Amino acid sequence: MLRLSALYRFPLKSGKGESLPQARLDKLGLVGDRRWMLVDEASGRFLTQRTEPKMSQLSALWNGAGGLTLSAQGFAPLEVALPDPDDNLRGVTIWRDTLRVPDAGDEAAQWLSGFIDKPVRLVHVPLERARMTESGYGQDDDKVAFADGYPLLLIGQASLDDLSQKVGRSLEMLRFRPNLVIEGSEAFAEDGWKRIRIGDVEFRVVKSCSRCILTTIDPQTGERDANREPFATLNNYRKQEGGAMFGQNLVNDGEGVLEVGMPVTVLE
Template identity: 65%
Template sequence: MISLSALYRYPLKSGKFEPLQDIRLDALGLEGDRRWMVVEESNGRFLTQRLLPQLGRIEARWQDGGRALSLRAPGMPDLLVPVPGMDEQLRGVTIWRDSLQVPDAGDAAAKWVSEFLGRPCRLVQIPEQRARQVDTAYAEPGERVHFADGFPLLLIGQASLDGLSARVGRPLEMLRFRPNLVVSGSEPFAEDGWKRIRIGTLEFRVAKPCSRCILTTIDPYTGERSADREPLATLKSYREKDGEMLFGQNLIAEGVGELRVGMPVEILE
């Protein structure tokens, strides 16, 4: 039987992972996932571990019933950041080809992230009403995404990671790939052939494979890059298509509801 074996969210884009046992799915994906982002102070351009691996050392956690975010990082004092109002202190930001106006979290948060990252930054938050349209080549008008690169959810099969680890010659951490949903009980890369699935009572469309980047070479616990460029080097040897290394599948949920580790996964198409 195929089942949901792990759930992860990332309150801060490129920040430390948060393992979950259960979570509500809202209109943008996992509730609270990737609703905060660090941007360049000068131009609003998004920042990730691709450029700043130390972003992965920032532990961001929702507090006070979703009305605030706590920030914690090595060598820094803890900081509690209130969620700004939807129309307060709007800042123009850019994430890939999308430009949008979102609330700025204020000077105290900006000072904190700037000091830790060693460059002038701002912290911004995305309310549901200001979310981006998912690429309409794969989604319906009105289907939206938070600060993720392109899609609300990412699924990876545990067997796919196990197969990759065997090829690399050492165990690889699933969190190098920053999935939201991990499933067990399927064959390696079975998810490549799925078009629609059901987890519990929720149905999902499989939108497209996920193209992987240098971020996968960063140890999710230490922030250090692999000297041998693994697992990208191995992915290139057998998972490359049109110049992209593919691993995992992007999902779009059809509806809202609850997800819980252990739920059965049914392949509908």
């Protein structure tokens, strides 16, 4: 039987993830997931572990009011309030998208600039300012916050086990930053799914996830793997048109609550 074996939320894009026993879904995926982002102060360009590996050591936990609690070794924790959706708007760029979103203020910017060691700003995306998903995939009204392209990412536990066996060591699921982990399927069974249901919510499986060098960063230490693993192995046996694929991007149709242990039904 297929079951939901883990739930992860990443409040700050490229920050530390948090494991959850349950989570609510809204139009943009898991409530509180990747609604915040760091940008270069001068250019407004988004920042991730690809260029700033130390972000893997930055804890930015979602609080019940929608704000963040920032913490990192050597820094006093900072509470960041949810900004007004129409105030202090800042132009930012994420991949090919440009948008205007509220800035979280100078105190958060100073704290994070000290951690990153260069001038940065913290921004938030409210629902009404969210981006559209990639044209040609999904539906015309599908939206996404600051995730790379889609609201949710799913990985089968058996797929990670298969990759770990090929690499020769046990790999942490958090290297791949999924929201949903499914147990009970064969390795890469998720590649063939089109629609699934978890609890009362249905999901469309819209596109495979192309992986990058970020997978080589140890989520515990922030250090890059000297042999470029597991990205090197993924390139050897999961290379397809568009990149080395691992995991599936999802869009949820409707809102609801997910809990670890829920059965998963493949509808199509």
